[in-house]
Amino acid sequence: MPFRIRLFQSIYARMFLVICAAVVPAFVGLGYYVYRQQNQLQDIGLENAKRYVNLAARYENWLLQSSRETLGTLASSPVVKDGxxxxxxxxxxxxxxxQKxxxxxxxxxxDGRVLCTGYSTPGQNMPYLGDRVYFQRALVQQGFVIGDFQQGRITGQPTIVIATALRDSSGAPRAVIFAALKLSSLINSSDAISPSADTGLTIVDRKGVVLNTTSGGDGQIGQVFWEEDVLKAARAGVSGVDVVRARDGKQWLVSYAQAGIDGDPSALVILYKSPESLLLAGISRDLWIGIIVAFILMLMALAAGWAGAQALVGRNIRxxxxxxxxxxxxxxxxxxxxLVSGQEFTEIATLLDEMAAELGVREKEWSLSLQRQEGQNEILRRIAQNEGLRETLVALLMFSEEQIEDTVASIQIVAADGLFIESCIAPKMAETFRSAVTGVKLGPRAGSCGTAMYEKRVVIVEDxxxxxxxxxxxxxxxxxGLHACWSHPIMSSGGRVLGSFALYxxxxxxxxxxxxxxxxxxxxxxxxxIERSRIAxxxxxxxxxxxxxxxxxxSPMWVCDATTLRLMAVNDQAIMHYGYERDEFLLMNTNQIELAELNSDKTPDAGRRDLYSANxxxxxxxxxxxxxxxxxxxxFPLNxxxxxxxxTLIHDVTERKILTQNIRERDELFTLLMDSTAEAIFGLDMAGCCTFVNHACETLLGYESSELIGQSMHDLIHGRHEDGKPYPVDDCPMRKALGKEFHVHVDDEVLWRKDGTALPVEYWAYPMRRDGRVIGSIVTFWDVTERRRQGEALLYQATHDMLTGxxxxxxxSSRINGTIDADKTVSRRFYVLMLDLDGFKEVNDSLGHQAGDLLLRQIADRIKLLFDAQAVIARVGGDEFAIYVEDSACILPIEQIVADLLTEVKKPFLLNSIEIQISGSIGIxxxxxxxxxxxxxxxxxxxxxxEAKREGVGYMFYDMSKDKQALSxxxxxxxxxxAxxxxxxxxxxxxxISLRDQSVVGVEALIRWQNSERGLLYPSDFMAVVEISDLIHPLTLWVVETAVRQCSTWREHGHRVxxxxxxxxxxxxxVSLPRAIQEILARYQVDASLxxxxxxESSIMADPGRAQYVLTRIHDIGVRISIDDFGTGHSSLAYLQKLPVDSLKIDQSFVTDMGGHGEARAIVASIIGLAHNLAVSVIAEGVETDEVLQQLAELKCxxxxxxxxxxxxxxxEIEAWLQERPSLLSAAA
Incomplete structure (x- = not known):
């Protein structure tokens, strides 16, 4: 084969072919003559065959066209158009x-179901026709279509169908109408008459299936025509003729033509077959012999040429x-x-292959685009018809899975707050996965979907x-089984995240x-x-x-005509409020309900214009x-x-007008009362602006009321502290009263007058409530300048030594405690110096108290010269001084400072012209x-x-090793x-015990230490050490919790103690103690009053301000407060009045001495009287005899x-005692 290809590609072989063609002209001429003779005969036969088949084709065209017109008439008939x-x-x-x-x-x-047919009756079960070719083509093709051969499912007869789609005004198909032709009608009776018994006419459809045939025709109805090449030729051209060899070896002349309708002109093919021998019937046998010889020679030449052409070109062309x-x-x-050879053919074939590949890609893309458009249209149709959101999204997911192969699609919908996934829709996803992702919070690492929604971007995760x-x-x-995920955020038109679409x-x-x-x-x-569903x-x-x-x-409401004012609708509240029936209302206009204004000369038309002039x-x-x-x-206007x-919205204000008059009169009375009081008063709204002032307020502040009302009172009169530093508004007690449920009392601040001077005041700020809600506050104050002067003098006396200053x-103590409290990390260093004068007693005894006082004053002056202002120098006893000095404030070492101080003390003093000299001892x-x-x-x-005094060394630092007590x-x-x-x-x-009815009013919890070595220890053995250590706080909370838990146990056993x-x-x-007590009470569900x-008293005086704050908070919880050992301390009655005290406990030293000392009885009686005058109950502790008990009863304890x-x-044991305890007073009697 390679040799033959090389041979016929050479120029010599081609020249040989040309010489051969020149050498045999006779053969060529003879062949040409025979060929011309044959052609003439064939042309005659072919022309006749063409005429015959074209005549049959015209009949078929007429038949199909008339059938088309019949079908068109049916489609436009009212019965069909109206459905x-x-x-x-x-x-x-x-x-x-x-129509036979x-x-x-x-x-x-x-849906492919028969709606109507002429061959059956209503109610009869109809077959499914949705798979018929004519039905499918009619839906996608405009105009009329012709089907293929089919066996009728309704009639059972073989037919060919003409059909067209019934379309609505928008062009969309709504049904398909068809007409089934009898196959016998395809051949005219005149066509059936053949010139010879061997000739015949055959009609086939586009697939080559025989529809009908005459007696001499080929094939059976419903079978494919036997000659494929003839069918191919017939499909390629409108008409033609060819000579073919049948299966029996005979030569046949076959002519063909196409028939159809507009839009489908090649639906049918008409074939006419006749024996080739009919063309040669008039030629003699001798001629046939010559022709045969010439034909044989010609065939030899043609065979040679054909073989060469096939080898060179034919195969490639095929x-x-x-x-x-x-x-x-x-x-x-x-x-x-x-599959081809030759450079030119190979190049053509390569280009054809490339074109086929490109067309394949374009074909696939076009098909996918068409499917995508159809799917998109279907989804949009569902959205437009307001189908259920879930059904629409499921259809959308199924569509996406069709478009992208091997995918599992899902849609997650985000919750309304935009923080987590509310639901997951994924028909092909497992329920366990859908449940797991539901509720997931959005975030930067919440998978593909959570991240896409959180960051509002497409997230592609390939692995x-x-x-x-x-x-x-x-x-x-x-x-x-999920290994990749692509997620797109679903965004609303406003840019809000609605959910995510994911492909797994x-x-x-x-x-x-x-x-x-x-x-x-x-x-x-x-x-x-989603957005359309939510909008709907x-x-x-x-x-x-x-x-x-x-x-x-x-509220009463009605709708009236904007021009005539006739009522068009009223609500039930208007009917109830006005008393008219609905029918009566609808016959009225608003002028029949509204009365003219008093002393008004307005015309009705003017009134109508004014009706809508002001809202x-x-x-x-x-x-x-x-x-x-x-x-x-x-x-409000509306259509x-x-x-x-x-x-019209109506609000009855009759009662409001009456109340307004009453309020006006009450306001006048209120103004009169406000201006008549001696206290200065002003009001604040929730923004801190002044709402009213009285005359006393104007007088004290120097402002007119017009200058204060509407102004921020804090900025105007309270914006600075007395030292001129800014007073933050958030720290202002007046403003804090706006957010509290109780009043605020302040007695140490200043207000600023209009002339810029400070006014010391004491004020109360009370929250004003309306319907249980704070709407502002009222502030009362008065000038405390004189009281402050007196208070400062008293404070100086309370904090200073009057002799030395x-x-x-x-x-x-207060200064040192403040330093210690501020030093949270115990990193601050300071010294406490105790100075005791040696020889002062002798001076005092010999020269008198005046000289001793003068000496103390001179010593105080010398000490003050040695220390700067940061040091605190105090006189703590007769001849004892204490000095507090910060280590950071010491320029010299502390030893040098102490030595200098001792030197100054040892210098001579001049007392009444007498020079004396003393010394001192200092402990550090x-x-x-x-x-x-x-x-x-x-x-x-x-x-x-x-120790320094004993050692005579002048000064000494504290050494714990010398303090045995410290070691213990x-x-x-x-x-x-x-422990x-x-x-x-x-x-x-x-x-x-209550002396009024002998009931048990409570118990006192007393702590004991169950020491493993020393046995049961009382508080006097260890509490002094506990109180100076950090153990006091946890131990106190343990006592409170244990006592409350025991109280809860007693309550469960029926004892409210x-x-x-x-x-x-x-x-x-x-300050955290109140909250801790409240948590303990809540934990055991014990009433705070228990x-x-x-x-x-001494514990209160350590820091009265803070103690008052802590006790007030505890008392606000509902816990009772009692002062123990009353009478032994030195608390002031002023503090006793301010503290939230419920009872006083008389110290047992007074109670015990009542039996033999009248002074003790008088003290107890005074305390009881004082307490009762303050509305405080009294408890006497240390009652050990019946005599004392009776005396306390007489004193109304x-x-x-x-x-x-x-x-x-x-x-x-307490529970048993409660059951068996005796009646003390009766027993004593």
Whole structure:
């Protein structure tokens, strides 16, 4: 084969062919003659065959065209156009009896079901026709179409169908109408008469299936025509003729022509067959012999030429032709580059292959685009028809899974707050996955969907197993076989995230550009569907709400014509309020209800114009019963039932006008009262602006009322402290009263007058409430200038030594405590110096007290010269001085400072012209090494001072090793810490009895230490150490919680017993104590009134301000407050009046001495009288005899406590005692 190809490609071989053609001219001439003779005969036969077949084709065209016109008439008939299928049956049936060439008429719905047919009756079960070729072509092709051969499912007869789509005004198909032709009508009777028994006419459809044939024709009806090449030729041209060899070996002359209708002209092919021998009947046998010889010679030449042509060109041309035909049939997978030879043919084949590949890609893209457009149209149709959102989204997901292969689609809808996924729609996803992602919060690492919604961007994850966005959900996805995810956020038209559209894959993959376009289109369709659904729901709800707003509005409302003012609608409240029936209302206009204004000369037309000139105007209306009411009307234009109207909202203000008059009179009285009081008063609104002032306020501040009202009072008169520093508005007590439920009292601030001077005031700010809500505050104040001067003098006396002018012990303690409290990290260092004068007593005894006083003053002056202003110098005793000095403020070492101080003390003093000389001893305690509280520091400094005095060294630092007591305290502290950790403490309870009815009013909780070595220890053995350590706070809370828990247990056993616990001075400095007590009460659900806190006078005076604050908060909870050991301390009655005290406990030292000392009885009587005058109850503790008990009863003491009543007992013992206790007073009697 390669040799033959090389041979015929050479120029020599081609020249040989030319020489051969020149050498045999005779053969060529003879062949030409025979050829011409044959051609003439064939032309005659072919022309006759063409004429015959064309005549048959014209008949078929006429038949099909008339059938088309008949079908068009049926399609435009009223019965078919109106869709009256019940009347259609008899109509088509009658038409079939008239039109004999048809087997059936019918109409098929879009679902493929028969709507009407002329061959059956209504109600008969009809077959499905949706798979018929004519039905499918009619839906997509305009005009009329012709089907293929088919066996009728209704008639059972073989037919060919003409059909067309019935379309609505928009061109969309709504049904298909068809007419089934009898196959026998395809051949005219004249066509059936053949010139010879061997000739015949055959009609086939476009697939080559025989529809009808004459007696001499080929094939059977319903079978494919046997000659494929003839069919191909017939399909390629409108008409033609060819000579073919039949299966029996005979030569036949076959002519063909196409027939059809407009739009489908080649639906049928008419074939005419006749024997070739008929063309040669008139030629003699001799001629035939010559022709045969010439023909043989010609065939030899042709064979040689044919063989050469086939080898050189024919095969390549056939390959190209077949490829072209396959491309025509849209078989774009055709490839022939390797099947042809020759450079030119190879180049053509290569270009043809490239074109086929490109057409294949375009064909696939076009098909996908068409499917995509159809799917998009279907989704838009669902959205436009307001189908359910879930059904629409499911259809959208199924569409997306069709468009992108091997995908699982889902849509997540975000919650209304935009924080988490509310629901997941994914028909092909497992329920476990959908449930798991529902409720997931949006975030930057919440998988593809959560991240896409959170960051509002497309998130492509090609491999879930390695992507960090899926770190928290990777196991979930992989367990469901998901390995890739592309997520698009679903955004509303306003830019708000509605959800996400996600495509999951069961293998890792990256997206193609067209796939991303499809996904983006689907996310946009989902956004339209979700937003449209929400808008429809909102519109429905809004319409219902507006209708109910009118019908159920509690205020009268009506709608009237904007021109005639005739009432068009009224609500039930208007009917009830005015007394008219609805029918009566609808016959009236608003002028019949509204009365003219008093002293008004307005015309009715003017009144009508004014009716809508101002909104919310006050009018006079009359009811049906004749009564007149004042109403406030508001008008709103609207379109009602197609005409301009007005909606009127009516508010009855009759009572308001009466109340307004009453309020006006009351305001006048209020103004009179305000201006008559001596206190200055002004009001504040919630913004802190002045609402009113009285005359006294104007006088004290120097402003007119017009200058104050509407102004921010804080900015105007309270914006600076007395020292000129800014006063932040958030710290202003007046403003704080606006947000509190109780009043605020301040007695140490200033207000600023108009002339710029400060006015010291005491003021109260009370919140004003309306309907339980604070709407402002009222502030009352008065000038306390004189009181402040007196107070400052008293404060100076309380904090200073009047002889030397130095501060006293109380001031020094307060200063040191402030430093310690501010030093949270125990990193600050300071010294406490205790100076005791040596020889002062001798001076005082010999020269007199005046000389001693003068000496003390001179010593104070010398000390002040040695220290700067940061040091605190105090006189703490007769000849004792204490000095507080910061380490950071010391320029010299402390030893040098102390030495200089001793030098100054030793210098001579001149007292009344007498020169004397003394010395001193100094003890030094350092914070925090020698103590972390004032008591330890002072005691240790005093101890060091006495040690220095004993040693005669002038000064000495505190040394713990020389203080045996300090060592025992350290050991005790260690044991106490262990006791707290091991819970070695227990509580005993001592009852308190009311002397009025002998009932048990409560018990006092007394702490005991159950020491493993020393046994049961009382508070006097360890509490002094606890109170100076940090153990006091946890131990106090343990006591409170244990007592409250025991109280809860008693309550469960039927005993409502209050319990009192003791707190120390350091506890009163702990501002967190109230909250801790409240939490304990809530934990055990114990009423706060069953708990009582006992404090000592001295604990209050340690820091009165803070103690008052802490006790007030505790008392506000509902806990009772009691002052223990009253009479032994030195608290002022002023503080006693300010503190929230419920009871006083008389110290047992007074109570015990009542039996033999009248002074003690007088003191007890005074305390009881004082307490009762202050509305405070009294408890006497330490009652140990019947005599004391009787005396306390005579003095009207409220309650008693002591060993005569009962000794302290455990919790369970108290319960038994409550059951068996005797009646004390009666027993004593």
């Amino acid at each position: 009256n299928w019940m009347r259609c049956y008899p109509y088509f049936s009658e038409l079939l009896r008239e 060439r048809f087997t059936n008429f019918g109409v098929v719905g879009l 390959q190209l032709t077949q490829a072209a035909r396959r491309l025509k049939r849209r078989r774009f997978d055709t490839r022939i580059g390797s 879930i197993g390695s992507d960090p966005l899926w770190a928290d959900y990777r196991d979930l996805a992989i367990s469901h 894959f069961r293998y890792t993959r990256s997206p193609r550009p067209q796939e991303l376009q499809v996904a983006q289109m689907i996310s946009e369709l989902a956004a339209v569907a 729901l909102a519109l429905t709800q809004s319409e219902t709400e507006y209708r109910l707003l009118f019908e159920l509005n509690p 919310r105007a006050v009018r006079r209306h009359h009811r049906k019963d004749g009564s007149i009411i004042f109403v406030e009307v508001s008008h 009602f039932r197609g005409c301009d109207a007005r909606l 130095l501060v006293n012990r109380a001031f020094l 305690a350092c914070y925090p090494e020698n103590g972390t509280d004032i008591n330890n520091l002072m005691r240790n400094a005093d101890s060091a001072m006495y 305290k350290v050991l005790l502290m260690t044991h106490l810490r262990h 707290v950790e091991q819970q070695e403490f227990v509580l005993h309870y001592q009852p308190k 209050a319990v009192a616990v003791n707190v120390s001075a350091r506890n009163l400095l702990d 708990l009582e806190i006992e404090i000592t 409220d309650c008693v406590q002591g060993y005569y009543i009962a000794r302290p007992m455990g919790g369970s």
